[in-house]
Amino acid sequence: MRTRMYFDDVAWERSEAIQDAWVHELFKEETLMAIGQFILKHRRGKPVELCDPQAGGFNVSFRMKFEDGGSAIIRFPKPGATMFPEEKVRNEIDIIRYIHQHTTIPVPVVLHWGTKEENPLGLGPFIIMEYIDHVMDLSDVLNTPGFAIKDRPILDPNIDDAKLELLYGQFADNLLQLSTLRLPRIGSLVQIDGFTWEVAQRPLPYSANELVRVGTLPRSKLPRANETFQSASTYFNTLADLHLEHLIHQRNDAVESADDCRRKYIARVLFRKLAREGRFTTSSTNLGPFNIWCDDLRPANVLINEHLQIVGVVDWEFTYAAPVEFSHAPPWWLLLEQPEYWPDGIEAWTKVYELRLRTFLKVLREQEDAAIGHGRLKDEQRLSRPMQQSWESGDFWVTYAARKPFAFDAVFWKKLDGRFFGPGMNTEDDRWKGRIDLLTEDERTNMEKLVEKKLEETRTRVLAWEPDEVDPNILN
Structure with missing residues (x-):
């Protein structure tokens, strides 16, 4: 039985096809010339070279080198990969400016940006930024030597302790600075004027993009564009509801059998029950203030120079004010690889993770001591204590399950079921059978209706997808 939710492969293939077709268009000579000219309108200097494009998971970037030794990049969200390109770009611009004004974290300098309508190239919304000169990213430094680009990264098990402490310590300082940025509501920041921001838009997490892209979740199931949250419990409720909606609406590859569907349904209903009971937050944190949180803050987005110093932190598009519990959970990326993808399973990941x-x-405590000594932090603002408590109590897994819809099943049955509902009498694969009695009569009825629906869906493979704002002729 599957330990996690698989992507809808039909939607994934369509997403990849749209991306590939769009990227292919970028290599036309007239397109490259137009991109170069557009950069020159917003960055002074004599150009030397327009480099080959660099594609990430969600964006494509072009770098223009200048005679003065500097560079600028223009970045476009990739159609087919980015489900909310306009919203994503606006959010990133506002949060970069906010972080630049309130911390010393080295974020990119934005030269110009615009919406799809403001882009004369016809390539969607864009950002033009000063290029941050670097040698590699932090993932490259931490990764196991000999791994190929196509391999999933895993922390080098033989990494030198002093080197690891140097790198972890710098990242810890950035997390510490972010944790001091407190906001009154959960949601995305909007810049009102040069020095004023408001939490005025919905949170746009990484998971929202992926639920629509490869989970075929209808956009109407997400929070409204201007919907913010005044309590952590309300937001946890929303995330729990989305887990169930995901199971209901993912058209393909969601379940492999009737019992697999029941197992997934029961996990989501019980998680929703816990959320509605307010079990995931406390009275001291529920009403805020809330912390700045970046879903995509990981070593691959941290730029390093030849002296192993952090010189830039990029890709802030999935950043918003979130429940404090998110920031209080220690970072999952200490091993580079996510627990649900660890070769030997979550329990093996946990053992290695505890060591790191x-x-x-x-090193986080050392950063805290230094910040307190310089008057930049108060003792009650330490992150190390709540992070250790989050790990020891298992709250780390609560926030991970809430944020990771495709990892949810593995985490719930491995880490949450026993904690909240006691030891089960069945084997792990069959533990769900002992939890059926925790469902109401209506929930059990709805479960069987869902089983019938999902099994019927497995008879055919149909594309059920709401793509981003892409030219419908792009694949013609």
């Missing part, structure tokens, strides 16, 4: 977490908390 001790190192991270050690």
Whole structure:
């Protein structure tokens, strides 16, 4: 039985096809010339070279080198990969400016940006930024030597302790600075004027993009564009509801059997029950203030120079004010790889992670001591204590399950079911059978209706997808 939710492969193939077709258009000579000219309108200097485009998961970037030694990049969200391109770009611009004004975290300098309508190239919304000169990203430094680009990265098990502490310590300082930025509501920041921001738009997490892209979730199931949250419990409720909606609406590859569907349904209903009971937050944190949180803040987005110093932190598009519990959970990326993808399973990941977490908390405490000594932090603002408590209590897994819809099943049955509902009498694969009695009569009835629906869907493979704002002729 599957331990996690698989992507809808039909939607994934369509997403990839749209991306590939769009990227192919970029290599036309007239397109490249137009991109170069557009950069020159917003960055002074004599151009030397327009480099080959660099494609990430959600964006494509072009770098223009200048005679003065500097560079600028223009970045476009990729159609087919980015489900909310306009919203994503606006959010990133506002949060970059906010972080630049309130911290010393080295974020990009924005030269110009615009919406799809403001882009004369016809390539969608864009950002033009000063290029941050670097040698590699932090993932490259931490990754196991010999791994190919196509391999999923895993922290080098033989990495030198002093080197690891140096790198973890710098990242810890950035997390510490972010944790001091407190906001009154959960949602995305909007810049009102040069020095004023408001939480005025919905949170746009990484998971929202992926639920629509490869989970075929209708956009109407997400929070409204201007919907913000005044309590952590309300937001946890929303995330729990989305987990169930995801199971209901993913058209293909959601379940492999009737019992697999029941197992997934029961996990989501029980998680929703816990959320509605307010079990995931406390009275001291429920009403805020809330912390700045970036879903995509990980080593691959941290730029390093030849002296192993952080010189830039990029890709802030999935950043918003979130429940404090998110920031209080220690970072999952200490091993580079996510627990649900660990080769030997979540329990093996946990054992290795605990060793590296001790190192991270050690250097985090050192950063806290230094910040307190310089008057930049108060003792009650330490992150190390709540991070250690989050790990020891298992709250780390609550926030991980809430934020990760495709990892939810593995985490719920491995880490949450026993904690909240006691030891089960069945084997792990069959534990769900002992939880059926926790469902109401209506929930059990709805479960069987869903089983019938999902099994009927497995008879055919149909594209059920709401793409982004893409030219419908792009694949013609």
